[in-house]
Amino acid sequence: MTYFVDVNSDLGESFGAYKIGSDDLVMNYISSANIACGFHAGDYNVMQHSVKMAAEKKVGIGAHPGLPDLIGFGRRPMKIAPQEIYNLIIYQVGALQAFARSNHNELNHVKPHGALYNMAVKDPEIAQAIAEAVYAIDPNLILFGLAGSELVKAGKKTGIPVAEEVFADRTYQPDGSLTPRTLANAMVEDATEAVSRVIRMIKDGKVEAVDGSDITINADTICIHGDEPKSLEFAKRLCTVLTENGIIIKRVGK
Template sequence: MTSIDLNSDLGESYGAWAMGDDAAMLAIVSSANVACGFHAGDPVGILKTVRAAAENGVSIGAHVSYPDRVGFGRRDMDVTSDELIADVIYQIGALKGLAASAGVTVGYVKPHGALYNRIAHDPKQGQAVIDAIMAIDPSLVLMGLAGAPILDLARKSGLAVVAEAFADRAYTPDGQLVSRREPGSVLHDTQAIARRMLQLAKTGTLEAIDGSTIKVDAQSICVHGDSPGAVAIAQEIRRTFEADGIMVSSFLKA
């Protein structure tokens, strides 16, 4: 692999509450998953992030969520298909409007938190998200967990997809993310994370939490913008990649 996408969840500050360092991350990553107001973000902050992404030449994706500000979108919800379709269309539409005002476009959709985890294996909610994207803009790319059934479901529906791996999360032996409720689920050692991601980029494999080696076919790597040390992690990943001749570049520009 000579290039790989590096993405981060941004635009998540709300009013007086700051979340992450969007300005610093946008100087490092190639794609920005921008909050759409349902789990985090307010209009003025989202617009600021979109404008900064445009200035840095960073691709913009809609980071859609369940309507769950209090839980930061990390609480599972048993919503109807009609509700979920409308919610996703609404969020993408809002970000499209803000992006248009900044002279850029939204290129992909990455569900957030509990919705991301639910649709990875839930065909009913997964199809609702797919149907929403198809209804508003079928040219959008769906970003999903590498190896998850949602990617095949989206392809069958006519959507382009990109598979994603997580830099700062541990994996189970069957290729799933270790639950945040479990010890060791979130990784913090900057250099160890960078070495893991270099292994992923070069061999398509990662070490699972039990020490086994698993196959992970991913074209994009996520560093959570709200994780402690997120900027340092992203910087070290990019530095390690470039030192090994691997370019950080958006999958939309590949």
């Protein structure tokens, strides 16, 4: 049996004089780039550079909208009404869409960032607001959401294509949600273990939760965090092991 999977990374998160990640190098090992849109990270110069780089490397261009929280990197939950969520998605995705089109390209997908992403995992109203905003911009855009989450359900309900996302470097709770970053066991630090977990998610559709139970999971796309210190090293290793296991890296929607 032939297996296909998309590999995505959150990129374009530098801001002004502050450089985050090794985007130029990580881009060589992924099929989809989630580019920050200026609210949690990134700026207009970084957005332009990131879109151009993704286009040159034939990597899918995706918008990565977040909460308006530069200082907290978009990882602090906020109490925001669904209508405001809808508006901030329209605003940010529309901005990146303009950069893509000005470079003779189109957006491929949308993936919410950080706290906004996690809020949409469990809150159906927030998830629906995001899905409806994406639909209003372009019903052909693919919505990335945590596998089995409310965001995935909202995307399907709204009638837009969805990609169920799994995380190589994060641990899972028994309900299928990610372990909060505030907890000591949130990250999978060992690269060998992380890659092994990914292979099992793709081939067996299972991942072990922190309590030892198995969760059924659908892996359309794998996330590599571009802001992590070892992101480049891990991206290289993941691509090598996927190939060794007969898994073909292919952009979602292609």
